[in-house]
Amino acid sequence: MAELSIKIRIADREYPMKVDASDEERIRTAGRIINERLKAYKDAFGIDDKQDLLSMVAFDCMVDKLRADEKYSNTDETVIERISHINSLLSQAL
Template structure:
């Protein structure tokens, strides 16, 4: 198999996990981004409670994900409309 046992550290706690070799870089980067956001919130708001910090980071990540999904929906709709227009043009030219 191509599973890899790794440990990631989030908020000063280590978490062992098994990940696919192809996902290792993404998982480590996600851990790094989470820790950077934790540090930013700690410094920006003076919050030391890790549960509060993790909740804020989770909320921030979900808002970002929702915004990205909305963007993808707009892109998907635009692509669908363009493909439909092209199909219509091709159909007319064949007739």
């Protein structure tokens, strides 16, 4: 895959990076979401300290990730249970 050199601005700092072309949109979207969350926390709590804002966003992102992991884990378990049940039914039918 082709690598692109891009710059992402987060909290008024620019971060140059090399990314696969297939990941560019995802990375730019991630940067935009981080900046939106920074602004939301700044507006909601009146916090100007970038370190505090970044920490709050990092915490928020981790909670979102854990929630998604739990959801997918539960979904995986449900799928496995259903497949096992179907296999059992098929075995009985044969």
